[in-house]
Amino acid sequence: MTPETTKITSSSLIAAERVEGTSVYNLAGEKLGTVEDIMLDKVSGKAIYAVMSFGGFLGIGEKYHPLPWSTLKYDEAKGGYVVNLDKKKLESAPTYGVDDDFHWTPEYGRRVDKYYDAPTFW
Amino acid sequence: MTPETTKITSSSLIAAERVEGTSVYNLAGEKLGTVEDIMLDKVSGKAIYAVMSFGGFLGIGEKYHPLPWSTLKYDEAKGGYVVNLDKKKLESAPTYGVDDDFHWTPEYGRRVDKYYDAPTFW
Numbered sequence: 001m002t003p004e005t006t007k008i009t010s011s012s013l014i015a016a017e018r019v020e021g022t023s024v025y026n027l028a029g030e031k032l033g034t035v036e037d038i039m040l041d042k043v044s045g046k047a048i049y050a051v052m053s054f055g056g057f058l059g060i061g062e063k064y065h066p067l068p069w070s071t072l073k074y075d076e077a078k079g080g081y082v083v084n085l086d087k088k089k090l091e092s093a094p095t096y097g098v099d100d101d102f103h104w105t106p107e108y109g110r111r112v113d114k115y116y117d118a119p120t121f122w
Numbered sequence: 123m124t125p126e127t128t129k130i131t132s133s134s135l136i137a138a139e140r141v142e143g144t145s146v147y148n149l150a151g152e153k154l155g156t157v158e159d160i161m162l163d164k165v166s167g168k169a170i171y172a173v174m175s176f177g178g179f180l181g182i183g184e185k186y187h188p189l190p191w192s193t194l195k196y197d198e199a200k201g202g203y204v205v206n207l208d209k210k211k212l213e214s215a216p217t218y219g220v221d222d223d224f225h226w227t228p229e230y231g232r233r234v235d236k237y238y239d240a241p242t243f244w
Binding site: 012014015016017019020037038039040041042043044045046047048049051069071074104106109 | 132134135136137138139141142157160161162163164165166167168169170171173191196226231
């Protein structure tokens with residue numbers, strides 16, 4: 001993927017490569033983390049979770065927070081996503097580490113959805 | 123994004139980072155190209171196009187083909203996407219070059235959808 005491709009956007013479409021690396025803020029304007037990846041439903045092609053990285057340094061001790069896609073609102077002025085979450089809520093949220101042998105299960109997905117009071121995909 | 127994150131998948135969810143780099147084949151089993159990016163609808167979060175690279179060498183002369191998401195079927199055995207397209211059809215399809223100053227417009231989108239007989243997003 002070349003940087004040139006990432007310029008491709010419009011008011012209604014956005015490139016996945018462009019979403020990845022976008023900052024996530026809370027309502028107070030504090031930066032919570034960065035979108036690292038998007039989990040898509042294989043069948044419908046719909047984005048279900050944004051995987052946000054949080055903390056750590058150069059990947060060491062970094063944690064991934066899956067956030068239900070519906071919790072993210074894009075803020076044009078900020079150039080990032082805004083979620084209605086404080087840092088405390090995030091600290092006890094379901095996460096997994098970079099080095100964890102993590103496998104996504106319906107149980108884990110339901111836990112995430114419930115934690116954020118989001119309509120469940122599962 | 124670390125390679126570790128890309129292992130996160132399940133039978134129903136797939137990471138965008140995992141889709142990117144996946145091969146695209148035609149029904150005859152010929153490799154047509156590689157998925158470089160996914161264009162998502164900002165509002166619904168739904169994948170609308172897969173941007174497939176085709177031809178070129180080290181990015182020189184490479185062309186991007188946006189394929190309506192509905193034209194791609196994932197083939198577990200092949201480990202890639204299969205589309206019902208021959209190379210000829212692809213050669214005259216709407217494309218843009220890596221170095222083009224390309225901006226996605228509804229007109230361009232409609233042209234792509236029409237070319238592949240796909241239900242239009244626009």
